[in-house]
Amino acid sequence: MRLLTFDVGGQTRLGAEHRGRIIDLQNAASLRELAQHGLSAANAVAERLPADTLAFLERGESALTAARETLGWIQDWPADIWYALDGQSAVIYREDQVRRRAPILRPPKIICLGLNYRDHAAESGMPVPKEPVLFSKYATSVIGPDEPIRLPTDSTEVDYEAELVFVIGKRGRYIPAAEAMAYVAGYMCGHDVSARDYQLRRGGGQWMAGKTFDTFAPMGPALVTADEIPDPNALALSCRVNGETLQNSSTREFVFTVAQVVSYLSGIMTLEPGDVVFTGTPPGVGFARRPPVLLQDGDVVEIEVERIGVLRNPVRADRRG
Template identity: 55%
Template sequence: MPICRFTDADGNSQFAIYDGSRICPIALLTKTAPTQAELLAGGATWLAELPTPSDSQWQPAPDRLLPPIDAPEKIICIGLNYRDHAIETGSEIPSEPIVFSKFNTALVGHGEEIRLPRVSEQVDYEAELVVVIGKTAKHVSTDEAMNYVYGYTCGHDVSARDWQKGRPGGQWLLAKSFDTFAPVGPCIATSQELPDASDVRVKLHLNDEVVQNSTTAQLIFNIPELISHLSKIMTLKPGDLIFTGTPPGVGAAKTPPVFLKPNDVCKVEIDGIGTLVNPCVAE
């Protein structure tokens, strides 16, 4: 069952079963609210064994949801991982994954605003499939890698291009880590809900126009390869997020370039997960 995280009437965060327009707090099914650590440790099997919610246990989904993972230890991102995207940027096809990161202060959930910073005039969009790690992984082979995946969510790697390319040395970390530059959600589709993410469609709607549209079959480095590669360098922990790369169609590659502006609405749509919606506002 897909899960989300929301703020209850008392101002506390809770996990819930997610069904698009409605949610069921897991605490109603278990009598105690599970912690994030308990939820990840239980895995998709534990969720699948929960009782089916009754009609009275469902409630309307709020307009805003919290990021489905709270304070991940690592937000790892992969650059230029779609062949067509590398070509449209004029970059060489990478021979190994290009890795950078974002800070937790960039995280926002479904329905929350992307704040366009005062110090950037070239904020771009990037729809991405995000992997949620479920178990500690170190020196994992590609054959074993999928055993460490808890599930998947929609991600938006918002990027300030004038910082990424226009600053000394190319400031990828800073360009990608402005507050609100890592929307994720609305839910996590567990590995049981989405057992094969090797060919799922990833779209980004900018207002009413589809500007990115591809599938994860176009990844240069697939998910098992990414997990194996990263685990050789760092210990992956439960709750870590891996942004797997963005398809072609980014604003910076258009003629003329298209950058985000106040009142734009970004929708990241991924098959088997749902749609992550975030409006843009001026900081």
């Protein structure tokens, strides 16, 4: 499934992409229960299939099963029912009727890896790490598709970083690498926007300060469930700025695989549903180019990951006050 969070009619809802449309999963499931089992069953749907992505992930396999069954029921609709409801109901929406948000609006944790591609470590002038290099972002840095990345008023070196992001689907601690993939709910495109002057020089160099400005964690366009991506360590990914490809690589170049990262993280902290993990960026970042290529007001950045899609964000200068 391709899950998404969207705004419509003043509400934020959980949906799924289906046949070129966006399905409100909870409303669709309620309609199914009403048709098959009556009003009381329809009223009980919210407990099993919440309208919030984080709550959905916390329900685990039961929510995933309910969502899949709902989409399967819709798939069997006769054409006349589909067309009667298409864009005319609270069940099926066209893309232009909704506003996509980040699939998870406020993740419990945003964990990031540095230097997880050998070539990126080399272009950064740093050794390939012997264990994962970690830093974090805060939830206020999260934005979704087409929301603007805001250039800080006192940073002149804001850089792009295309990344694969994975999402934790169940609680775990001390997870063996051989079992780690069972804890991954799915994957998104991610953009680890970075203020290099803060990260590398200001205050002696502060990775967290350079990485967690507001809007510095775009994610989307959808959360693709793990069953649709059999090998996350073999995905093409790229970054385009104003249509020019500046990063083009594959997660085959990971230093640490997704399973290794899950296992390592779980030895440090309890992983919870909805935690997101940025897996590092490949070579081609702007500060390593000669001359440097840094983000400017008016730019448009596109992060593309195979099987997931394209995450597009404009860049805008921020304003104080």
